[in-house]
Amino acid sequence: MSEENEKLEQDLAAHFAQERERAAAPNDLWPQIERRLDAGKPRSLVRRRWPALVATVGAAAAIAAGLFVLSGYLGGDGSPTADEVLAAAKEASAHPDKVGLRSYEGVAEITSPVDDDSEATIEAVPEGETSEQANTAPELAMRRSEMQVAFEAPTKYRVDLETLDPSIESGEQSLFVGDGTSSWFYESHSNTYFQKAAENPVGLVTLQYYLTPAMFFGGGIGGLIEGIRSATDAKAVIAAEDTLLGRAVYVVEISPAYSGSRSGPDGQEEYSGGVVRMWLDKEFLFALRTQIPDGEGGEIVEIRFTDISFNREIDDSLFRFTPPAGATEVESGGDAGFSSSGGSVGGEIGFPAPFLSLSQLPGGYAGRSSGTSSDANGTYFSARFLLVEEGDDGYVRGEQRIRADGMPATLQTGEPTSVNGHEAWLTESPDAINLAWQDGDIVIVLTSNRLSSEALLRIAQSMQVRAGGNDPGPVEVEPSEGGEVEVVPAEPESP
């Protein structure tokens, strides 16, 4: 560390030491907080959203049955090995009745990297980068979601999924419901649903690319374990025995989590690494918390229950689906009826109408990917692009969705502003600025972790529907100075 830095850090420490002395919490902090605390236990699912649907019935008998069966799975009195625990977990996830698990209801928080390439095609490699570098995911925001789940053996289930990340899907929900005879999949952004015959719900819920709620259902954990172990020849250990949500758990670590080969300076090279961690309930071998490295050791996808109850009676109405007002039933396809197609990237981002194309890029940024999504009939419903800062970790993400219902109320928060005469809102998430506005039936959200709100507004104001769709004019990009980003209008190309 340079002397300058040391001196500055010392000055900061001294400054903040003085500030700490002056910043005693108010004397009435606790009385003020106490008034706002709910009586009884902290945060309960029963109180939060599904009141009066749950009653305690027969839990003790089920627990006793589960312990009895598990003692057989896990080899009696001695401590089980990790392999034994995983084998039992796999069996239990496929046949929960074998461990006495008849139902569960809970809330899980999911943290996962925002995967902009998931519905898009990588179209261009920024100049100066190798394809490997270009395909390495940039450092992106994490998406946080909350999932409320209920399951009753053998095939009744309900998953209510809400994204909390302030993106275009903020506050919107996906719903998966199975009543034992039929299964429904509903997404609020398109207000569409489809119905399938009752089946193992895993095939439905895995459609949500950014989550893996499938692991909460029959076969999910088993499939995950099987997939990792067969793909990487992973070894498992019991890293700890702990308590989570008041329940005894095994903390099982499986590594390596991924393996493969890639081009290196000396030709093709093998790589592997990462650790999958599971906090498995000792009684039901249920994954109360799971961490999975994303790809080659990038961000970790985490699914963590914050509330769970087992073997309580669940009101049957929870497993029935009633289409929301105006919802359209679509034909179920092998791939959920959704398909993706790429846009164009390479100094500009073009999209077919009615989506807005981007003809001005911030200085120092290059297009990484873009794409559109359409339903089974070929009707577009979303478009997105990703710009990344050359040589740094900045990004600009754009998402557009067709929304006949207009701008969701959840996006109409923050600082009001305007984009080309349309009302717009600027908000900040922990590490990014979001700009949201509506143009016709399109709701657009731009997100950046580096650009100022002014720079984001300039990009927004440059976005227009282009008659040519994928053929916007050329764009001249000027490197910025001092971290300020300049947006440069495109000049007409000489014939």
Added chain:
Amino acid sequence: MMAQTEPAEAMPAPVPLPAAVDDDLVRRCQAGDCEPFRQLVERYGNVMFGTALQMTRDRSLAEELTQDAFVNAWRGIGGFRLGSPLRPWLLRILHNRVVSHKRRRLLDLLPLPSADRARDRQPGPEAVVELAEHRSEMRAALDGLPNDQRRIVVLRYYSELSIPEIAQVIGVPDGTVKSRLHRALQRLRANLETTQRSDE
């Protein structure tokens, strides 16, 4: 007369480690007991409020956000994993609350409450005056940082979190914290130089 001596072999009562104390308090909170939560508020109230104050520069807003953060912590304490450090967990809740506050961007522009400024200008010995001037310069330089950079500096040097703990609080990798902190210090130094030049 009462005996004043203790047996030679007697040891002082063991002082519980802070983490163990936290775990015990949290465990009781998870059972629905409010009293241990009051103790947690007493233990962490100052750092939570001070951090909020440094981030918002507004005393009443800092009070409000600190209250909110503790209330959210109470609601979410059932999911707290015993054995984990509590301080970064609480500061993460506070940080999220600060960032998500709708009026934050406007309030960031407001000056410090006049009472604080008046206190800074109180006359005193030369050393105190110099210190106050220096603090004022540093505060101005900090105010000139972008919001995300200022929050990282506050978490590092005011809340005294480690790099991994800051990463946990704001939800980014360690390397990102380091690079942002580096950029923040560069900018802070430039701000200080500008302030000092304008004073000369």
